[in-house]
Amino acid sequence: MNSEHQPHHHDENCGCHHEQHDHHLHSGHSHQPEPDHQAAPAITVKTHDTSLVGSYRLTIAASFEEADTILDQTLTKIAAEITVLGGIIGHIKANLTAxxxxxxxxxxxxxxxxxxxxxxxxxxxxxxxVFGIIPEQLDAILHAVLGPYLSV
Known part of the structure; x- marks a missing residue:
C-alpha cells in the first residue's frame, strides 16, 4: 500500500475496495492484471481477535533435505525478527511437500x-x-524473509 496514491485513510470500514481504487488511479496505464485477479496472493496478513495471522505459499527449488533446512532457517528467522520487534509468537507453522x-x-x-x-x-x-506487532510489520518480515521462495 502506497499512501501517496490514496486520497483518504483506508481500513476495513472505509467502504471502498483497494483493488478497484488502485485500478482507477492507474486507468490511463496499460499493465498486467493485479496478482490477486489471477490467483490468491503468496503472502496475506489478516487480523484475528488480538492476533495477526500471516499465511504464505512458497516454492523452494532444492532437494527435499535442502528445502527442509532452508524452510527451518527461514521460519526461525521470522520468529527472531518478530521477537526483536517485541512481538510474541503464537505459532509459526509450515508444511513442506515433495x-x-x-x-x-x-x-x-x-x-x-x-x-x-x-x-x-x-x-x-x-x-x-503472532501478537504485539502491527500488520505492516508482519507483512514486511514475511516478504523480506520469504521473498526468494514466493510462489508465482
Whole structure:
C-alpha cells in the first residue's frame, strides 16, 4: 500500500475496495492484471481477535533435505525478527511437500519441531500467528524473509 496514491485513510470500514481504487488511479496505464485477479496472493496478513495471522505459499527449488533446512532457517528467522520487534509468537507453522515426502515444521517457542510423513505430491504452505506487532510489520518480515521462495 502506497499512501501517496490514496486520497483518504483506508481500513476495513472505509467502504471502498483497494483493488478497484488502485485500478482507477492507474486507468490511463496499460499493465498486467493485479496478482490477486489471477490467483490468491503468496503472502496475506489478516487480523484475528488480538492476533495477526500471516499465511504464505512458497516454492523452494532444492532437494527435499535442502528445502527442509532452508524452510527451518527461514521460519526461525521470522520468529527472531518478530521477537526483536517485541512481538510474541503464537505459532509459526509450515508444511513442506515433495514427491513422496512431507515434513510439518512447528515453532511455538525458540526451537522448531519436525514431523515427517509420506506424501504424493517441493512446495511449502504455512502460517505465522503472532501478537504485539502491527500488520505492516508482519507483512514486511514475511516478504523480506520469504521473498526468494514466493510462489508465482
Amino acid at each position: 514427491a513422496g515426502r512431507s515434513c510439518m515444521i512447528s515453532i511455538t517457542e525458540d526451537e522448531s519441531d519436525h514431523h515427517y510423513s509420506d506424501s504424493h505430491c517441493c512446495q511449502a504452505e504455512g502460517v505465522a500467528i
